[in-house]
Amino acid sequence: MEMTEKVQHRVVVIGAGFAGRYAARALRGADAHVTVLNATNHHVFAPLVYQVATGVLSPGEVATPVRELFRRQDNAEVLLGWATDVDVEGRVVTAIAPGGLPYQLPYDTLVVAAGAAQSYFGNDGFAEHAPGLKTLDDAVELRARIFSAFEMAELETDPAAVQRWLTFVIVGAGPTGVELAGQIAEIAHRTLPGEYRRIDPAGARIVLLDAADRVLPAYRPRSSAKAEKRLRKLGVEVHVGAKVVDVDATGVVFETGAGTRRLEALTKVWSAGVAAPSLAGRIAAATGAETDRAGRIKVEPDLTVAGHPEIFVVGDLMSRDGLPGVAQVAIQGGGYVGRTVKRRLAGRQAGRPFRYLDKGTMAVVSRFSAVADLPGGLRLSGLAGWLLWLLVHWAYLPKGRNRVGSLARWTVAFLGRRRPERAVTSHQALSRTAPRASAEPDHEPALR
Ligand SMILES: Cc1cc2nc3c(=O)[nH]c(=O)nc-3n(C[C@H](O)[C@H](O)[C@H](O)COP(=O)(O)OP(=O)(O)OC[C@H]3O[C@@H](n4cnc5c(N)ncnc54)[C@H](O)[C@@H]3O)c2cc1C
Numbered sequence: 001m002e003m004t005e006k007v008q009h010r011v012v013v014i015g016a017g018f019a020g021r022y023a024a025r026a027l028r029g030a031d032a033h034v035t036v037l038n039a040t041n042h043h044v045f046a047p048l049v050y051q052v053a054t055g056v057l058s059p060g061e062v063a064t065p066v067r068e069l070f071r072r073q074d075n076a077e078v079l080l081g082w083a084t085d086v087d088v089e090g091r092v093v094t095a096i097a098p099g100g101l102p103y104q105l106p107y108d109t110l111v112v113a114a115g116a117a118q119s120y121f122g123n124d125g126f127a128e129h130a131p132g133l134k135t136l137d138d139a140v141e142l143r144a145r146i147f148s149a150f151e152m153a154e155l156e157t158d159p160a161a162v163q164r165w166l167t168f169v170i171v172g173a174g175p176t177g178v179e180l181a182g183q184i185a186e187i188a189h190r191t192l193p194g195e196y197r198r199i200d201p202a203g204a205r206i207v208l209l210d211a212a213d214r215v216l217p218a219y220r221p222r223s224s225a226k227a228e229k230r231l232r233k234l235g236v237e238v239h240v241g242a243k244v245v246d247v248d249a250t251g252v253v254f255e256t257g258a259g260t261r262r263l264e265a266l267t268k269v270w271s272a273g274v275a276a277p278s279l280a281g282r283i284a285a286a287t288g289a290e291t292d293r294a295g296r297i298k299v300e301p302d303l304t305v306a307g308h309p310e311i312f313v314v315g316d317l318m319s320r321d322g323l324p325g326v327a328q329v330a331i332q333g334g335g336y337v338g339r340t341v342k343r344r345l346a347g348r349q350a351g352r353p354f355r356y357l358d359k360g361t362m363a364v365v366s367r368f369s370a371v372a373d374l375p376g377g378l379r380l381s382g383l384a385g386w387l388l389w390l391l392v393h394w395a396y397l398p399k400g401r402n403r404v405g406s407l408a409r410w411t412v413a414f415l416g417r418r419r420p421e422r423a424v425t426s427h428q429a430l431s432r433t434a435p436r437a438s439a440e441p442d443h444e445p446a447l448r
Helices: 019-024 046-052 124-128 136-155 159-165 175-190 222-232 278-287 326-343 381-395 401-415 427-439
Strands: 009-014 033-036 042-044 063-065 074-079 082-086 092-096 101-105 109-112 168-169 205-211 236-240 242-248 251-256 259-264 267-270 308-313 361-366 369-373 378-379
Touching: 009 019, 009 074, 009 101, 019 033, 019 109, 033 326, 042 259, 046 136, 046 175, 046 427, 074 124, 082 278, 109 326, 136 159, 136 267, 159 168, 159 259, 168 175, 168 259, 175 205, 175 236, 175 361, 175 369, 205 378, 222 361, 222 378, 259 378, 278 308, 361 381, 361 427, 369 381, 378 381, 381 401
Parallel strands: 009 033, 009 109, 033 074, 109 308, 168 205, 168 267, 205 236
Antiparallel strands: 042 063, 082 092, 092 101, 242 251, 251 259, 361 369, 369 378
16 A cells, blocks of 8 residues: 655745744644744844833843744744745755754745845944844843943043933934934933932933934824924934934034034934845845845735745835835735735635735824824824824733733833833943944043
8 A cells, every 4th residue: 555645835934023923823723834934032022122222121021932922833833043045946945043053944835024124325334333223132232322321421521521422313213213212312301310420311412313304204294293393392302304424433424404514422323224134135136036225025916926926025025015114014914925825725716915904103202202193194192192002012012921011111111210121231331331442542431
């Protein structure tokens, strides 16, 4: 008697962000072996990452172990690794584990959900002095930079050096830039006063720069105006129409209609522009797929790559009909891809093309103040916008620990003045002094 072993369909999902997570989850119960490959051991709730950077939430409240997310999904396995290449003909993903161990993952269906990286618009050298805020690592690093800046200012005797430490520049006035500027202003004005003896933290300058003509350029003009008004009330200096042309260890240079200006600032953050990671370029080259200006892969109406029905690209990495790089596009797109694969495996006909249901967009400016552009021309701002933001973000956080913990932290931070998460490790504290010392060899920190 001849025995034939059934070979299970292999789905490899690159990335366990919103898109990968929802794609893999939709494959629950499917007759397939699903491998979720992620560069870190955690899924990050990116919209709240700025709260880690500003001491409101702990890393664990915005990051959930990927393994925990798929614990109850028997057909899914989770692997730690960085996808470096895809052999489109041979249908194999090459990945490397931390430490450099390479391994290969054969697939029948590939879901590429690797997200987007920061773009410095061709000035990658800026990254050293003005890191972006994309990952949990970025957030923890930025938190160290922000809180260390006040510590370093306290040690200085030269007023110009104090001011350099107490000047924070945020490049990019999209939601992340606005949220960061508002939070740093609240740290300076609400949290830290009373804790320092030599400096006045409230004297900190928080400067928000954007080349566009208004903050939150993707929002409705009235929401932008409300956000800018609130930022100014918090003491944030807002410069729109300001194009940053240079960033170095001790400052930034920007151009406006009125000329070129240099700002002395030791803490800079870059929150402008996205670029597809190099993996996208390799997949595009191998498949002949078109890419947009940011290098994102253009997809068909069913989110596959043209000529490759076995490869889906979803989330921030895909380019489709000008859809924005927001969580809902990734969540809905991921779910759609998972259901499409499940449908195929069940031998059913292809479903309808992907349609994005716009649920609106919102940005927090400060505690009790947010702007929300909702479908149907509805708009909320101030406390009403903030309450909606709170509800939506809390509801989308993974259940359990993240929800309970974040609610407790929000109560402490928003009703009170404290930031519970301000720890800077000794390793981070030591590395803080290095760029400064090399940038200013003639001026060593002075202890009084
Ligand atoms: C700071 C910040 C704030 C934001 N705020 C909002 C907001 O308020 N509202 C909103 O709607 N959207 C917001 N966004 C955008 C939203 O988070 C993204 O649109 C969404 O996360 C995209 O999901 P994704 O799955 O495509 O990518 P991501 O969520 O970025 O996930 C990509 C995943 O792929 C992994 N990965 C990347 N490359 C590889 C590789 N080569 N191999 C293996 N794994 C890899 C990463 O580790 C990550 O887990 C924000 C984004 C950021 C960074």
